Amino acid sequence: RPGGEVFDFIESALTVDLAEVADYGRRRVLRFAMKFQQYTSPVMAKGFEDTALYRYQRLACLNDVGGDPRQFGMSVAAFHHANQQRARQWPHAMLTTATHDTKRGEDVRARLAAITSVPNEWGREVRHWARLNRPWKLPVQDRAAPSPADEYLLYQTLIGAWLIELMEGAWDEGVAAEFVTRIQAYMTKALREAKLNSSWNNPNTDYEDATTQFVARILDRETGRLFLEAFLPLQRRVAELGAHNSLVQLVLKLTCPGVPDIYQGCELWDLSLVDPDNRRPVDFRQRASLLEQVKTFDAMAPPERATQLAAWREHWQDGAIKLHVLRRLLALRAAHPELFAEGDYLPIELDGVPTDSAMGFERVHGEKRLVVAAILRAGEAAGVSASLESALLTLAPGSIHVLGGQPSPPASLFEHLPVAVLLKE
Secondary structure (H helix, E strand, C coil): CCCHHHHHHHHHHHCCCHHHHCCCCHHHHHHHHHHHHHHHHHHHHHHHHCCHHHCCCCCHHHCCCCCCCCCCCCCHHHHHHHHHHHHHHCCCCEEECCCCCCCECHHHHHHHHHHHHCHHHHHHHHHHHHHHHHHHCEEECCEEECCHHHHHHHHHHHHHHCCHHHCCCCCCHHHHHHHHHHHHHHHHHHHHHHCCCCCCCCCCHHHHHHHHHHHHHHCCCCCCHHHHHHHHHHHHHHHHHHHHHHHHHHHHHHHCCCEEECCCCCCCCCCCECCCHHHCCCCHHHHHHHHHHHHHHHHCCHHHHHHHHHHHHHCHHHCHHHHHHHHHHHHHHHHCHHHHHHCEEEECCCCCCCCCCEEEEEEEECCEEEEEEEECCHHHHHHHHHHHHHHHCCCCCCCEECCCCEECCHHHCCCCCCEEEEEEC
């Protein structure tokens, strides 16, 4: 084990202080420091992002660039503290939930986070699926492939990235075939990145082929019939809970201190996986067409707006509700740039609301106030909304319900959405 003097030496070299106390020469010490910096970043990326994050799969939505798989979220108090610090020190830094380098799409992660709302059912069903799918495993080097850990990653991937076109009551064969190919490619990459059962330098093609065949078998409507019948009901429930999480995530990204970034395709549900899956062509014609429909909201009378909002939320699968929220909040930011660029961030005490079940904050600049409140736990929305609405009664009288497009009647703030954004000028 190295002694402290080793680290003292490295510190003095990286700070270039070594050139002042030893006869190394400033140019040589500076070159060493720069080379050290060049190597440490890729070594960290390869060891953590491209290895550890593919091995430790307790809850895969935690396994992403900048994340920590050991940390299951944070308290509301810690969230507020981080945003207050950000407002003071980095108010114009980027806020993003998806990039070209993320391991999963933003809405895949939101679905996986929803598993924590149904932990007992999830655990029970995973064991049931494993029993149903055991016949499709193949022996590779005296053991069944895929391994339990790889199989568990597969189930998380499926429930997170499952397409709307393949949900209960819908099955498009062409879409299904493309989806199978995508999942097979993802699993092959995940196996090689983990470097346990295969790797880029030494591919274990027998193990990879067994995993590829396993994916094909369990997602086939004939050979995987029993699995799909057991899988789809829970998948639908997790997807609905995930939509709740996604909308909360989107509102926070667009109202917290910072500059929000919308990655290509994330205007609608982002169910992509790691590159190259998240770099596929985006159907912008579909998005442009849906945007024209969403724009009609502005010309509606208040009762019609409430009806439209309810319809979008009920039929959340097409992504119109996400596009509506995105459009309204981007317009709000454009209309009040100083409120978001310079506004204070003030946590709101929500009396009578269970701790960490909901949260709220204000953005304040001059006479302008923006009140944001969100129901955090998707499975508890019904029980929290009434107390949260009550807590918001006196915060912003006479304000505008931004997402509803009308004066805010507190009794209906959370009727169709798990978030409320109120503007007081």
